[in-house]
Amino acid sequence: MPNAEHPFDVAVIGAGIAGASVAAELATAGAKVVLIEQESQPGYHTTGRSAAVYSPIYGPQPIRALTRASLLFFENPPAGFAERPLLSPIDAVFVARADQLDQLDAMEQELSDASTVSRIDQDALYERLPLLREGYAVAALWDTGTSEIDVAALHQGYLRMFKEHGGTVMTRAPVTGLTHGAEAWQIATPQGDIRARKVVNAAGAWADALGHMAGAERIGLTPKRRTALMVAAPAGYDTRSLPLTIDVAEEFYLKPDAGKLLISPANEDPEPPCDVQPDEMDIAICVDRIERAFDVSVKRVESPWAGLRSFVADKSPVAGFSRKVDGFYWLAGQGGYGIQSAPGLAQYAAAELMGKPVPEHILAERLDPQTIQPDREGLGL
Ligand SMILES: Cc1cc2nc3c(=O)[nH]c(=O)nc-3n(C[C@H](O)[C@H](O)[C@H](O)COP(=O)(O)OP(=O)(O)OC[C@H]3O[C@@H](n4cnc5c(N)ncnc54)[C@H](O)[C@@H]3O)c2cc1C
Numbered sequence: 001m002p003n004a005e006h007p008f009d010v011a012v013i014g015a016g017i018a019g020a021s022v023a024a025e026l027a028t029a030g031a032k033v034v035l036i037e038q039e040s041q042p043g044y045h046t047t048g049r050s051a052a053v054y055s056p057i058y059g060p061q062p063i064r065a066l067t068r069a070s071l072l073f074f075e076n077p078p079a080g081f082a083e084r085p086l087l088s089p090i091d092a093v094f095v096a097r098a099d100q101l102d103q104l105d106a107m108e109q110e111l112s113d114a115s116t117v118s119r120i121d122q123d124a125l126y127e128r129l130p131l132l133r134e135g136y137a138v139a140a141l142w143d144t145g146t147s148e149i150d151v152a153a154l155h156q157g158y159l160r161m162f163k164e165h166g167g168t169v170m171t172r173a174p175v176t177g178l179t180h181g182a183e184a185w186q187i188a189t190p191q192g193d194i195r196a197r198k199v200v201n202a203a204g205a206w207a208d209a210l211g212h213m214a215g216a217e218r219i220g221l222t223p224k225r226r227t228a229l230m231v232a233a234p235a236g237y238d239t240r241s242l243p244l245t246i247d248v249a250e251e252f253y254l255k256p257d258a259g260k261l262l263i264s265p266a267n268e269d270p271e272p273p274c275d276v277q278p279d280e281m282d283i284a285i286c287v288d289r290i291e292r293a294f295d296v297s298v299k300r301v302e303s304p305w306a307g308l309r310s311f312v313a314d315k316s317p318v319a320g321f322s323r324k325v326d327g328f329y330w331l332a333g334q335g336g337y338g339i340q341s342a343p344g345l346a347q348y349a350a351a352e353l354m355g356k357p358v359p360e361h362i363l364a365e366r367l368d369p370q371t372i373q374p375d376r377e378g379l380g381l
Helices: 017-026 059-076 098-110 122-126 150-162 204-213 279-292 342-353
Strands: 007-013 032-037 086-091 093-095 115-120 137-141 148-149 169-172 179-180 185-189 194-202 222-232 244-247 253-257 260-264 302-311 318-321 328-332
Touching: 007 017, 007 185, 017 032, 017 150, 017 194, 017 328, 017 342, 032 194, 059 342, 093 098, 093 122, 098 137, 115 122, 122 137, 150 169, 179 204, 185 204, 194 204, 194 342, 204 279, 204 302, 204 328, 222 279, 260 279, 328 342
Parallel strands: 007 032, 007 194, 032 169, 093 244, 194 328
Antiparallel strands: 086 148, 093 137, 115 137, 179 185, 185 194, 222 260, 222 302, 244 253, 253 260, 318 328
16 A cells, blocks of 8 residues: 555544544545554544534634534535434533623623524523522523534544545554655554655644654643543433533533433543543542532443543644644644534645635634644744
């Protein structure tokens, strides 16, 4: 497969949602692309561990713009991309205790241009969400623009789209060396060396380590552990009527999931890049917060898991060419929003990699490209 005479146009390193989506866009645009993944299973790390939420009001401004710009793809993917719709609508509610009203006010102010969001008082909140413990919350923001994402269908759809357009996938191929030659990058893997004119760093929690390997600038990426688990719903409770419920200060969230409750303490604990596992303390904190907020008594914790959400200082993603080494493109720092923003971010990155202008529908959502560049103020160490 690797061919020393004819380098690939682009090598994408990391086959999570970021790598798979940009690889598919590049191959569709006619580039000769190799997608290189260290694990045997693409999606094994953060992509396979998400809560699968599409929320255009969640995250910093550039993420919200990219998430809105992704809606077109989610609702109208290419023919044959997925067998079922990628999004299923679900209401979302950000609840506030009396001591959190300032945060609710600030969020309402920040989202004043979001037409799907409205503020509701305590009576309306308890009428719509009787599972809340009496007296716990006093007000909320209700959003009707949220959906659940079929993450597996999205990820598999991109991988299929990539292969159908001639893309090459290598698994069990950890990249161990990156050197820039006269004409192309030399990429070392245990399966042999690969050459490519451009490299995309879509290595998730490992992105700064990969950048270091290439001699690129550091972006100051911090992987942060987030834990989630499933518990039974109260006996006889129809979870289909439940909204996704998020504490306004992100101290927890609860989401109905196939008749059960997916709950999380919404923790952000720094970790080195690794195959992260849930921590007993995270689970105990989660159960405590959920039992204080809802009429729920957790008898048994089912299938806890954890994943790494990787952030730079301003929590916006990093997409753009290195200013230090030629032909090295950052696609990192998607934090807790990398699934919902993937289609828009992949289209953005593919256009830049192919030397084309930023797609109009992305600019129309008011993305300022400078806010996601690797040389913006405040990044790095
Ligand atoms: C609990 C939890 C809940 C979340 N909920 C949501 C949500 O509701 N909505 C949302 O949009 N986002 C959510 N996220 C965030 C989302 O999952 C991430 O932003 C997204 O998956 C990041 O994708 P990625 O491709 O950058 O990273 P990854 O999926 O981690 O992919 C990076 C890949 O690079 C590979 N790699 C690394 N180094 C090398 C190397 N040297 N050689 C070869 N391969 C390498 C890794 O093996 C990995 O497969 C959540 C995350 C967590 C943990």
